[in-house]
Amino acid sequence: MTTAIQNCERCESPLETGDLRCSICGQASPADRPHAETLTIQILRCKGCGAATAYDIEHQAPSCTFCDSVVEVETVDDPMEQSEGYLPFTTGQDEARKAMRHWLSSLGWFRPSDLTTSARLEQLKPLWWVGWVFDAESEVSWAADSNAGSRRSAWAPHSGQVNMTFDDILVSASRGLSQSEVSAIGPGCDLGSIRDQPEGAQNATIEQFDLQRSQARQQIIAAIQNIAAARVEQNEIPGTSFRKTSVSVVLRKLITRRISLPAWVLAYRYKGRLYRMVISGQDASYVTGTAPYSIAKIIFVALCAVVAFLAFFAVVAAR
């Protein structure tokens, strides 16, 4: 079934099937809109981290790719968000392995000297994680206290209005990857390379969107407000220090795409402990993860500092 996409008459945001009102400005939808089909799908839900992944009878994962906890089949019969497209993997397993060695060797002197040579790769899995990409126009009203023009008191009130455009802003919808992991690898993705089907990796874990559309919009709007506040703090507020920034955003033409993005999730073992890394599936130079510190080296530096302090004290006292 093909449904023509209709836009809101007032703010030009696309309306989704089943919307009685525009979710952005509240304008009533035209009465002749088609009703939402009731959709039932099965997903695998992790009992540890809550991530939802695609259920696949052939390659049913016994444990969660993200945290190794038990997964359960769950039937969801609300119309959830579904991915509209997939960015393909353009890096392979070998590049992911190389990126792991390179990253471990780049961490600096406070890490164990044998980290790169002794780390053993335990698991390397391709994953499509989920995110929203949006474009929007907006009018942002802001208010803040700043030190500009404050004369004798510490703060003076300022406010203003500014038009902002948002272009290809990526917001994580992933439960399996943390916000910091997504911030580290997200910029490695080429949003223009979208495909209809997963491409470039076999037996991948496919994460599912698992929010209701209304919840998803709340998250997107919260992200827009954070970005708008950051831009206001950077570009709009006069003075050198400020506090109490508040923004109110009126959106127009909010267009959201739901996409799946490729990443390599790997686990390596060092001296009996497991550590996790995540690498962009499109550019292996975007890497993040956890790694051990060398306690011996940290104690050595702390002792050197104590010795230097005592020596200084002795010189001063001897005068």
Ligand SMILES: [Zn+2]
């Ligand atoms: Zn509207």
Ligand SMILES: [Zn+2]
């Ligand atoms: Zn999990």
